[in-house]
Amino acid sequence: xxxxxxxxxxxxxxxxxxxxxxxxxxxxxxxxxxxxxxxxxxxxxxxxxxxxxxxxxxxxxxxxxxxxxxxxxxxxxxxxxxxxxxxxxxxxxxxxxxxxxxxxxxxxxxxxxxxxxxxxxxxxxxxxxxxxxxxxxxxxxxxxxxxxxxxxxxxxxxxxxxxxxxxxxxxxxxxxxxxxxxxxxxxxxxxxxxxxxxxxxxxxxxxxxxxxxxxxxxxxxxxxxxxxxxxxxxxxxxxxxxxxxxxxxxxxxxxxxxxxxxxxxxxxxxxxxxxxxxxxxxxxxxxxxxxxxxxxxxxxxxxxxxxxxxxxxxxxxxxxxxxxxxxxxxxxxxxxxxxxxxxxxxxxxxxxxxxxxxxxxxxxxxxxxxxxxxxxxxxxxxxxxxxxxxxxxxxxxxxxxxxxxxxxxxxxxxxxxxxxxxxxxxxxxxxxxxxxxxxxxxxxxxxxxxxxxxxxxxxxxxxxxxxxxxxxxxxxxxxxxxxxxxxxxxxxxxxxxxxxxxxxxxxxxxxxxxxxxxxxxxxxxxxxxxxxxxxxxxxxxxxxxxxxxxxxxxxxxxxxxxxxxxxxxxxx
Amino acid sequence: xxxxxxxxxxxxxxxxxxxxxxxxxxxxxxxxxxxxxxxxxxxxxxxxxxxxxxxxxxxxxxxxxxxxxxxxxxxxxxxxxxxxxxxxxxxxxxxxxxxxxxxxxxxxxxxxxxxxxxxxxxxxxxxxxxxxxxxxxxxxxxxxxxxxxxxxxxxxxxxxxxxxx
Numbered sequence: 183x184x185x186x187x188x189x190x191x192x193x194x195x196x197x198x199x200x201x202x203x204x205x206x207x208x209x210x211x212x213x214x215x216x217x218x219x220x221x222x223x224x225x226x227x228x229x230x231x232x233x234x235x236x237x238x239x240x241x242x243x244x245x246x247x248x249x250x251x252x253x254x255x256x257x258x259x260x261x262x263x264x265x266x267x268x269x270x271x272x273x274x275x276x277x278x279x280x281x282x283x284x285x286x287x288x289x290x291x292x293x294x295x296x297x298x299x300x301x302x303x304x305x306x307x308x309x310x311x312x313x314x315x316x317x318x319x320x321x322x323x324x325x326x327x328x329x330x331x332x333x334x335x336x337x338x339x340x341x342x343x344x345x346x347x348x349x350x351x352x353x354x355x356x357x358x359x360x361x362x363x364x365x366x367x368x369x370x371x372x373x374x375x376x377x378x379x380x381x382x383x384x385x386x387x388x389x390x391x392x393x394x395x396x397x398x399x400x401x402x403x404x405x406x407x408x409x410x411x412x413x414x415x416x417x418x419x420x421x422x423x424x425x426x427x428x429x430x431x432x433x434x435x436x437x438x439x440x441x442x443x444x445x446x447x448x449x450x451x452x453x454x455x456x457x458x459x460x461x462x463x464x465x466x467x468x469x470x471x472x473x474x475x476x477x478x479x480x481x482x483x484x485x486x487x488x489x490x491x492x493x494x495x496x497x498x499x500x501x502x503x504x505x506x507x508x509x510x511x512x513x514x515x516x517x518x519x520x521x522x523x524x525x526x527x528x529x530x531x532x533x534x535x536x537x538x539x540x541x542x543x544x545x546x547x548x549x550x551x552x553x554x555x556x557x558x559x560x561x562x563x564x565x566x567x568x569x570x571x572x573x574x575x576x577x578x579x580x581x582x583x584x585x586x587x588x589x590x591x592x593x594x595x596x597x598x599x600x601x602x603x604x605x606x607x608x609x610x611x612x613x614x615x616x617x618x619x620x621x622x623x624x625x626x627x628x629x630x631x632x633x634x635x636x637x638x639x640x641x642x643x644x645x646x647x648x649x650x651x652x653x654x655x656x657x658x659x660x661x662x663x664x665x666x667x668x669x670x671x672x673x674x675x676x677x678x679x680x681x682x683x684x685x686x687x688x689x690x691x692x693x694x695x696x697x698x699x700x701x702x703x704x705x706x707x708x709x710x711x712x713x714x715x716x717x718x719x720x721x722x723x724x725x726x727x728x729x730x731x732x733x734x735x736x737x738x739x740x741x742x743x744x745x746x747x748x749x750x751x752x753x754x
Numbered sequence: 755x756x757x758x759x760x761x762x763x764x765x766x767x768x769x770x771x772x773x774x775x776x777x778x779x780x781x782x783x784x785x786x787x788x789x790x791x792x793x794x795x796x797x798x799x800x801x802x803x804x805x806x807x808x809x810x811x812x813x814x815x816x817x818x819x820x821x822x823x824x825x826x827x828x829x830x831x832x833x834x835x836x837x838x839x840x841x842x843x844x845x846x847x848x849x850x851x852x853x854x855x856x857x858x859x860x861x862x863x864x865x866x867x868x869x870x871x872x873x874x875x876x877x878x879x880x881x882x883x884x885x886x887x888x889x890x891x892x893x894x895x896x897x898x899x900x901x902x903x904x905x906x907x908x909x910x911x912x913x914x915x916x917x918x919x
Contacts, residue, residue, distance in 0.1 A: 301768060306779045310822040313768065330822060366764055366825040490816035493809070 183355040188317035188348035189214035190221075191356050192281065195324040197224040198358045201252050203243060203617050204228065204281075205236040209256025210296060211283025214348040228617065228646065231638040233260050235610035237267020238636070241276050242614030245597045246572060248403060250277040250332045251614065257283040257345075258296030262303060266604060268338045269307040273601025274424060275401060277336035279327045280304075286346040287315065300342045309337030317347040317354040329362040334369030335488040336401055369487060373504035378512050381459070381483045381500045385415070388457030388481070390532045393417045394440065397424030397600070398462015398486060404507040405429070405593040408461060411510055414520055416529050418536055420448040422463050423585055424600040431589025432569065437536060438545075441469040442737045443582045446544035446746060446754070449737070451536055452477055453744040460484045462506045465496040466601070475742035485509045544735050544748055545586055553728040554703050556580060556655045560587035563625065563653055566710045571623040572597060572615045576608035576632030579661035582733040584627040606635025609652065613639060616648045623651070623714070630656040630683055640693040643720045651713055652690075652722045657729045658683060665732045669747075690722035700725045756785070757811050758803050758830040758837055758909050761818060762917050765791050765798040769823040773800065776821065782806065782814050786839075786883075786906030797825070799917075801908045803883075826917050830909045837909035841886045842868070844876045846898035855896045863889045874900055883907055 186194065192215050196204065205228045208216045219227050230236040233255045240251025251271075255261055261282040271278045285294040301311045310330050312323045320343070327339040385391055399408050405428050412419045412435055419429040420440040429436055438445035440452055452458065458480045463469070465484075470476045476496055484491075484498035485506055492501040502509055547557050560583050563571075573588060574597035575581040581598055590596045597615055599607040612626035633654055643650060655661075663678040687697030696719050700709045706725070713721040738745045738753065746754045763769050770789060777784050782804060789800040804814065811829060819827045830837070847853040853875070860867060860877050863885065869876035879889050886904060893899060 302771070305772060305775050311768070364822070367822050488820065490813065490820050494813060 183357055185353040186356050187214070187218065187350045187352055188320055188354065189218035189350050191317065191320040191354070192324065192343065192348060193218045193222060193225060194356060195321045195358060196252065199324065199328045201225055204252045204254050205230055205239040205614070206254030207233050207236060207256070207260060209260045209283065211257035211285060211345045212254065214345065214350045215254065215283070215343070217350055227254070229642065230610070231641050232636065233263035234267050234606065235636050235639045235642070237264040237278070237280065238270065238607050238610035239614035239617070240278050241267060241271045242574060242597050242611030243618045244276050244278055245611070246594050246615040247618045248594070250279055250328055253278065253280040255280070255282050256296065257285055257300070258298050261300040262298055265304060265307065268304055268340070270599050270602045270604045270607060271338045272307045272309070274397060274599065275336050276338070277332035278338040279331050280338060280340045282340060282342050284313070284342045284344040287344045288346070290344065300340060304340045307338070308340050311340035311342065313342045314344070314347060317352065320347070321356060321358045325359045325362050326364065330367065370503045371487070371505050371508050373485070373502045373509040373512050375512070377500060377502045378509065378516060381502055382513055382516055384457055384481050384483060384500060385459055389528070390454060390456040391417055392451050392455040392458055393419040393429070394422070394452065394458050394460045394463050395419060395425045395428045396422040396461065396463025399425060399428040399506045400593045401462065402487070402505040402507040403593070404510055407507060407510040409433070411513065416525055418451055420444070420452065422469060423598065425463060426585060426596040427590035427593040430591040432591050436589070439585055442471070443586065443733050443735065446542050446735050446748065447536055447539040449744040449746060450539045453742055454535070455480045457481045458483065462486060464491045464494070467495070470496060471737045471743050471745065472740050477743060542748070550728065551703060554700065554706060554725060556583045556657070556727045556731055557587050558703070559653065559655060559706065559725055559727060560584050560627070562706055562710050563627070564588050566714050567623050567625065571595070571625050572612070572619065574598065574608045574612040574615060574624070574626045576628040577603045577605045578629050578632060579665065579733050580627050580629045580655040583655070605632040608632060609636050609650070610639050612650045613643060613648050616650055625651040625653055627653045627655070629661060630654060630658060630680055631660045637689070640690065640695060640720070644694045647718070648720060649718050650720050652720070654686060654722065654724050655727045656683070656686070656724050657727050659729055662733070668732065686722055686724040695720040695722055697722045697724060755807065756803060756805050756831070758801060758835065758907055759815065760828050760830050760909065760917060761800040761802070761824055762826040763798055763800060764823040764825070765796055766823060769798065770800070772821050772823060773818060776817055780817060782810065788906035788908045801906070803907050828911070828917055830911055834912040835909050836912060837882055837907050838880055839883050839886055839905055839907045840878065840880045841889070841902060841904045842876060842878055843890070843893065843902040844874050844900040845893055846874050846900055848873065852897050856893070859892055859896060865889070
């Protein structure tokens, strides 16, 4: 058996798992591991400027590829700085492994320098965690961590490594397990055949069916099956914020995103449906609005790999536990030949109804000759990237504009913090995506508030030559907060404005990048063209947009799904 | 509604804190908790009494079951079951008459006096939680209760069923 130090084992185990990139920041407790990284070329380490960003980069990397993202940080502040990133990944079920240094075993519990109980701190926001006690357990713990992170419902896993067990002066036998088996962890992948037959029957008999597709369909790479099912059965499809791209946004059967800022047609279709097939979606409060008024006529079929997601907020009439991919495959096995003409006939009235909701054109907005509209920026971005870019976003109005006005045709292209709503996510996530796809066009749609929460990573971009395109919708305000204050707090803009913004162009330039300021509508197209012509450069687009624009449609609180404001003056 | 939930889990450091943390994180009640390793010392069995409607209990069982360390969970109150709780209770016995009455009560409740000093008795009583409540109530009318400690409920389902199957 090969002999090596604990630190070497960590790096070797990462290689054996297939890790290509590690996002991290060194410090006292992990210096041995960093020394082991120095001596090899299999695993590339990316030095960030703040540990939170390391977690978001690993997260973006995972979302864009489906592969587990990896983070390496030191004990204490290094570890706690990752917590927001871990919580972000946990809420969106993103596979991630966080290797954190820990003080030497003998000092644990003594309030030693840079000691925090990382396993304890992260416990409510991880799928699982390990505190490794012996060097020989390192390969097993790492193998298990990656297995747990990326099977079943994916999620982040913490591996806490006390400094004494990674000591480079000691040698231990290294053996990487051939196969990981855990008696207490066996996620259900295949659906129950009885339930599948019931679900299929309900779906085929429904007169007003709808497919409600969430991030779970992307996590298990089931997009093509979702599309196949929708096309075969002529179903209208709505994607959740996390599910954008699971079904092509530019497909004629796509009725757009649903929920708080969903389209009128998506929310109307849901509310009036007699059968909802939920695929890897979790009936989040940002979707359902008032649960007591939620879709009163619908038989709800809920397919999810996590049994705890089923009937958590909305009772499922036909629950199916399993991965969307397996369950849809089973659906097709059970489905008889569908007569296309008859099927179309069966849903003709329903589609006619949906068409009438569509005529409202709920995403239309009034343009202006004076001010750039945020919607217009996203539409321009869509054109200049042929709708085929990887787009990360931060959190706020710009996030909703991007979600609504950039119809993603493919899965894993839309990278956003849906569940936790983490400002500061966008830039590092885009960087993670760029590491995974060095030749792809990667944009970060952000705002003047969010970008400043992790702007230090512009430095990392320079170090690694990442040509991320930062599309900043600068409205000199915390737009979404301001919107709520306009709507609910009589326009009292308590601490939602920013009267001391930096000159973002100069800031970008000082980091060695290109900055472009856009202030007038007529400058926008040219500026976008210049931005995307600079293929090898990071370009920071500081775009002054209308401060008073609100995101619409918007659900009305305590109402049903389809109780919505359509503009500042109109409601359903 | 009161429920008794039994959990079979890996006997590992941190496993218990994950379960307890989950209860507090998701706002579930813990009325009592009893945990110890079983005959296979790599496993622990934990019994929690909690309260909630069917929807809450369903979520509790699903969420607990989702923890990686948990092998199996079952709601004992779903079917026929046996439940017991053990209590040690120290009462003041300052006179012969109190001593006599205490002894009589202990006998009626099929308890045992396990320690004696000139000033008090320590008594062991086993039974359902209701029985222990009744014992405390009865005893408090006879003697001063110095202190007590209860284990929390542990239980098994009746008949052939087993969590290890």
